[in-house]
Amino acid sequence: xxxxxxxxxxxxxxxxxxxxxxxxxxxxxxxxxxxxxxxxxxxxxxxxxxxxxxxxxxxxxxxxxxxxxxxxxxxxxxxxxxxxxxxxxxxxxxxxxxxxxxxxxxxxxxxxxxxxxxxxxxxxxxxxxxxxxxxxxxxxxxxxxxxxxxxxxxxxxxxxxxxxxxxxxxxxxxxxxxxxxxxxxxxxxxxxxxxxxxx
Numbered sequence: 001x002x003x004x005x006x007x008x009x010x011x012x013x014x015x016x017x018x019x020x021x022x023x024x025x026x027x028x029x030x031x032x033x034x035x036x037x038x039x040x041x042x043x044x045x046x047x048x049x050x051x052x053x054x055x056x057x058x059x060x061x062x063x064x065x066x067x068x069x070x071x072x073x074x075x076x077x078x079x080x081x082x083x084x085x086x087x088x089x090x091x092x093x094x095x096x097x098x099x100x101x102x103x104x105x106x107x108x109x110x111x112x113x114x115x116x117x118x119x120x121x122x123x124x125x126x127x128x129x130x131x132x133x134x135x136x137x138x139x140x141x142x143x144x145x146x147x148x149x150x151x152x153x154x155x156x157x158x159x160x161x162x163x164x165x166x167x168x169x170x171x172x173x174x175x176x177x178x179x180x181x182x183x184x185x186x187x188x189x190x191x192x193x194x195x196x197x198x199x
Contacts, residue, residue, distance in 0.1 A: 073169040074103040074113075074138060076176045081186050089183035091152070093190050098149045099165055105138035111171025112136065115148050120161040120185060129153075129163065155190035162187045 081088050083097045117130040130150035156162045163186040167176040
């Protein structure tokens, strides 16, 4: 609306200060300078956005990949179930059992090992029953024995098949799962009410 009167402003005498200012604001040279300034700001803003994007990618993607332990997980040498000092493949409901896990490092491994005793449920999702995390530091070739003690609360009947071991190696993001047959998975016999006799 201001620029529509620019032609009228030009007809004012030179001594009219207000008219001169209005004319200078509406002049093509002033508008051109304003557009150039906006263009320069846009040109500077693009590289800044690119730099910020590169920094964010480095923080959340590249650095975690470089600092993570991508080596080999220890080897699971042996997993057994023990009750009363003897190896077992089946026990009675309510009887305490210990799972013993022997692992061996094939290269330096310093991180956590998570041992899970899980319920094997047919036609449904398996569920954790007993879980224990162990901080482990093993040199190449070194072995260690880890154990978890628990008491089953459910017999192997219906959809409940039994119990099995799952091992997570946090340092490598890998998981070992016990073979799906019985044995090595643990079966639990029910107990006749009032008799204590397995059935």
